Amino acid sequence: AQRVTQPEKLLSVFKGAPVELKCNYSYSGSPELFWYVQYSRQRLQLLLRHISRESIKGFTADLNKGETSFHLKKPFAQEEDSAMYYCALGGTSYGKLTFGQGTILTVHP
Amino acid sequence: DGGITQSPKYLFRKEGQNVTLSCEQNLNHDAMYWYRQDPGQGLRLIYYSQIVNDFQKGDIAEGYSVSREKKESFPLTVTSAQKNPTAFYLCASRGDSYEQYFGPGTRLTVT
Numbered sequence: 001a002q003r004v005t006q007p008e009k010l011l012s013v014f015k016g017a018p019v020e021l022k023c024n025y026s027y028s029g030s031p032e033l034f035w036y037v038q039y040s041r042q043r044l045q046l047l048l049r050h051i052s053r054e055s056i057k058g059f060t061a062d063l064n065k066g067e068t069s070f071h072l073k074k075p076f077a078q079e080e081d082s083a084m085y086y087c088a089l090g091g092t093s094y095g096k097l098t099f100g101q102g103t104i105l106t107v108h109p
Numbered sequence: 110d111g112g113i114t115q116s117p118k119y120l121f122r123k124e125g126q127n128v129t130l131s132c133e134q135n136l137n138h139d140a141m142y143w144y145r146q147d148p149g150q151g152l153r154l155i156y157y158s159q160i161v162n163d164f165q166k167g168d169i170a171e172g173y174s175v176s177r178e179k180k181e182s183f184p185l186t187v188t189s190a191q192k193n194p195t196a197f198y199l200c201a202s203r204g205d206s207y208e209q210y211f212g213p214g215t216r217l218t219v220t
Binding site for chain 2: 004006009032034043044045046049086090095096097098099100101102
């Protein structure tokens with residue numbers, strides 16, 4: 001069975017501080033990991049995927065297969081980063097995604 | 110703002126009534142999905158469809174039904190058998206990659 005765990009429901013940081021949103025997964029196959037973000041009053045959208053190894057809006061995430069983790073990081077948080085973040089696991093048939101419980105990030109001025 | 114649309118944005122129903130949520134996409138995607146979003150539980154998959162006239166149950170299909178008669182449309186019916194229907198419902202579609210594109214959601218309140 002596949003599972004995604006985001007241990008923090010809420011995360012608060014101050015503007016300019018580093019931020020790390022944790023994501024751990026369990027999956028026996030070759031995983032595809034994603035981070036989705038939902039800003040206030042906007043639809044859920046893809047932030048980044050591990051396979052592209054890119055930085056979006058200053059965020060990066062590295063897949064660590066040994067620790068089965070895909071933590072999302074940003075060195076200097078901005079107020080506009082405040083949102084709900086979901087980690088998602090793919091790699092199964094039919095393109096299904098398994099989502100974590102989500103982390104609400106609040107960046108204070 | 111095309112892509113994938115859901116209607117209505119808010120829906121209120123009395124307990125015991127069936128209700129149908131609309132989901133339409135103009136992205137020419139084959140796959141479509143319905144999720145339920147509850148606080149602290151993330152997104153849970155209700156039903157999905159890989160192609161027209163075919164669909165499969167997701168993790169929490171009980172009390173829901175779907176149809177996929179057209180590529181563009183994937184309506185979800187919340188039946189009276191669903192014990193906790195009040196929730197935020199999200200529809201998504203997918204093309205060739207694993208990326209799913211989401212609609213704006215429908216908030217259903219059943220009293």
